[in-house]
Amino acid sequence: MANIQLRNVTKTYGAVNVIKGIDLEIKRGEFMVFVGPSGCGKSTLLRLISGLESITTGDLYFDGERVNNVIPSKRGIAMVFQSYALYPHMTVYDNMAFGMKLGGSSKADMEARVRRAAGMLQIDHLLDRLPRQLSGGQRQRVAIGRAIVRDPRVFLFDEPLSNLDAALRVQTRLEIAKLHHDMRDVTMIYVTHDQVEAMTLADRICVLRDGKVEQVGTPTELYDRPNSVFVAGFIGSPKMNFLEGNFAEAHGCATLGIRSEHIDIVPEGQEMWQGRVVHTEDLGSDNYLFVDVGSGEPLIVRQPGKATIPEGTVVSLLPRPGMLHRFDAAGRPVQMPIAAQ
Amino acid sequence: MTTTISANPERSRGRETSLQSQRARAAFWFLAPMLVMLFFVAAWPLFRSIMFSFTDAEANDIFTGGSEWVGFDNYLSWRVRDDGSIRWRGVLADADWWNAVWNTIRFAFMSVALETVLGLLVALVLNAEFKGRGLVRAAILIPWAIPTIVSARMWGWMLNDQFGIINDMLLTVGFIDSPIAWTARADTAMIAVLMVDVWKTTPFMALLILAGLQMIPRDMYESAKIDGIHPMKVFFRVTLPLLKPALMVAVIFRVLDALRIFDLIYVLTPQSEATVTMSILSYRELQQFGDYGEGSAQSTLLFLIIALFVLLYIWLGRVDLSGERSK
């Protein structure tokens, strides 16, 4: 329910700059994902928004109101932590009701809200249990339920899936997506280092690097039009192929990027590059060819279906037209139209 | 909506959020009662004691305040006599004091050395897995749980010259041919004190060392075993270096404790020249002779010696000054 604005926000610990001036607007009801490698400041940024850490300089607004000096519980936020952070000595019910109890809500009101949240997450039958009697997935649901009960303007997730195993992670991811769907006007901010979570959950993604915003945009925008080598390499799996040296110079840039699914195997003579298959990976639905075209690393070429080309074969490769990403020496996109092709 | 934004970056610079200031305020009020209390029971009495050491205060002056400032005279002063010889006075010129200093240091040194080695031995036993380990650990906690005064009395009885069971044992085995007055004789009193102190304090040492031993990952031993390294070598190359920090801290803890020894010696022995320590001498000066000036000078000197060891502890224990967790 809140529109969040960050104006030139910085955070320093002693002499260390963790957040180096961030301007960002998160729209009401939006699902915003902060993503980036570890140490990029994404968790710190979330904690600045939550109020658990103080902002060194700059301003933070919730719905136009400056909240730099507002304590977390007065900001209308709820937070889901990586370690669940359930109160070990309280039952699930008390865990979920604790915030309301401190806020002085009536018993009936409390009961109704807890029951409703528990219903949404199908944890009604667990209300009398203690956290240690629950499985990891159940604990995370209780943590989410506790956040729902707070009826927040802003929902904050700090890597909520990292402690779950792979299968549970997918399942909980779906639930969070459903939650976002059900609570349309609640703004959600989600921190992760996993670009798959970012791509699947986000309305918009904010890629952070070294305490700065690298790019903000919808998942499609980031995938199709990364505005730096860093974003291009970070978003998408397998990683985008990068070619340098002569390969890039031929296209008037310092780094040439092409995604694995945008390279076709063509009959000899029509190719742009040629190379030997040094390794193949078969994923069942797809297969990856690792082709050594003479640049630093082998190009990854994604082919539908099972692998049919044996290792050692020399193949001819042609990138799809318009799918080449060209970056200058500073890692920024080259805007000029493609001349040589 | 944007009209409400009065972006003024200067205003927010360096200011804490209310969460941080709320916590800082709370921290202040949480700490204040403890600090006030510590000031009254520790800092102020210490300060007064040090002040007394620069006066000629006697027991009665505590109530009347009629003492005079004498500077360092209680520590050291001299007077040239008529015949030209110099007469030294004060604690630092007092042979009894130096005797007490040597007694204290000898006691601290010997007891801590014995306790460390024996503590290590007991800790190694408890670190091995065997049936009844819990019982052995419970058994060694008993000496630690017994009040020092009580253990002094128990051992005093066991070491009794006429009826003591220790003499009986030694006579039976044939190590001695006549009973020994352990606690009274000048040459055995300190041995008796050491015996009781080692008995009582080795468990503490063993538990601290055991905790250190258990922090050493088991797989380190297993990989050494797979590599066929001799256990002795493993002990010197792996266990001891890894145990060193825990051992150092435990040793310094014990040294500090041993340097202020009072109760055991006060009760077990007649506090003759053979066993009198700094604490006992100072106590005697204060309580029995009522000389607050010189007694306080002695206790201040003991305080300085112990302060020196505390600094050593901080340095060796690498206590983190920032107050953050050390890894």
Next chain:
Amino acid sequence: MIDLLTFLFWNLLYFAAFVGITLAVVFPFYYAVLSSADRSGERTASGVFWNIVFWIVVALIVLIAIFPFYYAVLSSLETGTQLFIPNYLPQSLNPANYEAVLTRPSFVSSIVNSVFVATVTVVAALFLAVTASYALARVRFRGRGLLLLTILAVSMFPQIAVLSGLFELVNWLGIYNTPWALILSYTIFTLPFTVWVLTTFMRDLPVEIEEAAIVDGASPWVVISKVFLPLLWPALVTTGLLAFIGAWNEFLFALTFTITETRRTVPVAIALLSGASQQEIPWGPIMAASVIVTVPLIALVLIFQRKIVAGLTAGGVKG
């Protein structure tokens, strides 16, 4: 100077001899301990030999640890001439010494004094320490490390160094020869100890739980009382018990600040327990009194032994 040199020389010599002997005992033995891990598989002659050595050492440790207390119990049940004949097995079960001690009004009141002083001291120390240790463990502020260090240093104070100043304070407050003098003076070691140990325990509680409570709207006091205290009670029991033992065993202050028999604490009472004449030390009643004041402590220590070990280590090794 010569004194110092001879002193050092003899001590070093003693020490070297002593270290040599112990090394000779410890290391073969250590070898046995290490091989004991897979003793089951070892049926060799040396395996059996070390096995026996190991169990002998275990037996010796247990015997030495418990014999003095066993002997005190044994002696406390003997009277008359029987007491003065050394014996290793119980010869009689005569409760006369216990009767003698427990009918002495001064001894009974010293037990009451000790219980009262130790309890009040510990409760007061815990009360002050819980909030203080939260601030020290959980709130970042300048000078925190120095403060912790000062507190640690105070707990290592030689008590004699504050004795004259405390004596003055106690007289000024007019509490000389009352339990309050002891409660006040015991704070000097119980308070720093409880603060220090509770701080190390409090630091181990997960940060995210506190942050969740903050987001839920908990003030620092609510975090302590509603979230941390329920999680910390085992630590509180341990710390309180250790502080209680410290206060129960204290001797110097109790000796200095009490003068009448009925105001004494147990250690002073036992230390000064004497018979009709100076020469006749009433060993029987002394042993009975010793057993009486020790049995509850041993029981407590054995019940809480795991927690006590954790508390001792928190106070020591973790630094």
